[in-house]
C-alpha cells in the first residue's frame with residue numbers, strides 16, 4: 069500500500085501555482101499510488117478556500133479511498149469562520165487532517181493564529197501537518213515543540229522534515245516529542261535513511277508535494293537500503309495510522 073501524505077489540488081494564491089488533477093492523477097496511476105491526502109493551494113479568503121475544499125471532497129466521493137482531504141483555511145480568519153470551515157471539512161466532508169503553513173499564511177505556531185489551528189485540530193481529533201524549512205523562524209521544526217508538548221494527544225506532522233538544512237532539528241524534535249511525525253518531500257535520500265534508523269520507520273512518511281515529484285520521492289526510499297518492513301511503514305502504513313485512513 070502506498071499513501072502520498074502531501075498532495076495538492078487547487079490554485080495557490082501565494083505561490084501562484086495551479087495544482088490540477090491532470091498534474092496529479094496520471095503520476096499516481098503511473099507510480100501505483102493507492103491513496104493521496106490532498107490539500108488545497110494556499111488561499112487567503114474563506115469563500116475561495118471553501119470552493120477548493122469542495123472540489124477535493126468531490127474528488128474523494130468520485131474516487132473513494134483513492135483521495136482523502138486535508139483542510140487549509142487561513143488561520144488569520146476570524147475564529148468563528150476558521151472553526152466553522154474546519155468543522156465542515158471534518159464532520160461533513162470527511163477530511164482527515166489540517167495544514168498549517170507558517171510561511172504562506174504568515175503564522176507563528178506559538179501565537180494566537182497558530183494555537184487556533186492546534187486547538188481546533190485537537191477538538192476535532194485530526195492531525196496537523198505543518199510546513200517546515202523555508203520561512204524560519206516560524207517554520208523551524210523546534211517551533212512546533214511547545215505545542216507538541218502542551219498537547220500530547222495531538223499528532224503533528226512536519227512537512228519536508230525541516231527541509232534539508234533543518235532535518236537534524238526535525239529529527240531532534242521528533243525524538244523529544246513522540247507525537248511528532250516526519251513527512252519527507254524534497255529531502256535527501258541518505259537523510260531519509262538516517263531518520264528511519266534513528267526514529268523508526270513508523271515515524272516517517274512519504275509525501276510528494278507535487279505530482280511530478282512522486283517518482284523521485286519513491287525512488288529515494290527504494291534505493292537507500294531500507295528493509296521491506298521499513299519501506300512498508302514509510303510508504304503507507306505510517307500515514308494510514310497517523311491520519312486514521314480506513
Ligand SMILES: [Zn+2]
Pocket residue numbers: 074076277
Ligand atoms: Zn505542499
